[in-house]
Amino acid sequence: MPLKLVIANKAYSSWSLRPWILLAHFKIPFEEVVIPLDQPDTRQRILAVSPNGKCPSLQDGAISVWESIAIVDYVAEKYPDKPIWPKAKAARALARSLSAEMHAGFQALRNHLPTNFRRPVKKRELTSEVEADVARIEAAWADARKRYGKAGPFLFGRFSAADAMFAPVVNRFHVYDVPVKKATRDYMEAMMGLPAWKAWIKDAEAEPWRIERYDNI
Numbered sequence: 001m002p003l004k005l006v007i008a009n010k011a012y013s014s015w016s017l018r019p020w021i022l023l024a025h026f027k028i029p030f031e032e033v034v035i036p037l038d039q040p041d042t043r044q045r046i047l048a049v050s051p052n053g054k055c056p057s058l059q060d061g062a063i064s065v066w067e068s069i070a071i072v073d074y075v076a077e078k079y080p081d082k083p084i085w086p087k088a089k090a091a092r093a094l095a096r097s098l099s100a101e102m103h104a105g106f107q108a109l110r111n112h113l114p115t116n117f118r119r120p121v122k123k124r125e126l127t128s129e130v131e132a133d134v135a136r137i138e139a140a141w142a143d144a145r146k147r148y149g150k151a152g153p154f155l156f157g158r159f160s161a162a163d164a165m166f167a168p169v170v171n172r173f174h175v176y177d178v179p180v181k182k183a184t185r186d187y188m189e190a191m192m193g194l195p196a197w198k199a200w201i202k203d204a205e206a207e208p209w210r211i212e213r214y215d216n217i
């Protein structure tokens with residue numbers, strides 16, 4: 001039985017993109033179910049697969065996994081032959097720390113620049129709290145790239161779980177035209193050039209649902 005990944009709207013769900021881009025990039029077969037947000041049956045449909053009432057959720061037969069970071073780890077454990085986390089211990093430790101930092105933090109950035117994969121690029125002024133989040137992310141990306149990024153354009157060279165965890169930030173930086181350093185922009189271009197990224201955007205653009213509170217920012 002293939003894995004089943006239950007996600008929210010591709011247009012708006014940053015959390016859903018993380019496990020989705022990981023599975024798609026590593027060519028792991030999975031079935032996808034989209035539960036659109038803000039519909040009368042949204043909560044009931046999500047609760048049927050995810051006790052925290054949130055997407056994404058991964059179903060592997062009778063096993064249910066929720067919280068994007070737990071799904072990423074579950075997939076890495078299930079497919080040990082795929083280089084999902086960096087192999088070297090020190091690189092892996094940094095990749096895990098950055099992924100956990102992303103999972104738990106950057107609230108100012110998330111609130112001020114909501115994910116919207118259909119948004120035309122348009123500048124939004126930043127608050128000082130958001131600027132601090134952007135500075136920390138740029139420093140973290142630069143540090144990972146400098147120490148472990150020699151083998152490719154991603155944080156640890158080749159695309160890894162850490163990149164999947166930061167993928168939605170790339171959308172935020174891009175569509176809100178956040179001023180970033182050249183090295184950050186180069187990393188963003190590498191992410192946005194991935195076939196899996198392009199497939200997600202294409203699907204997001206084709207979705208019929210519109211949520212005004214995200215579209216009107």
Ligand SMILES: N[C@@H](CCC(=O)N[C@@H](CS)C(=O)NCC(=O)O)C(=O)O
Nearest residue numbers: 008013014015054055056067068069
């Ligand atoms: N920390 C969770 C957050 C998941 C989350 O907030 N998901 C949103 C969609 S992006 C959701 O399902 N919201 C349900 C709702 O608004 O009804 C994770 O990593 O999976």
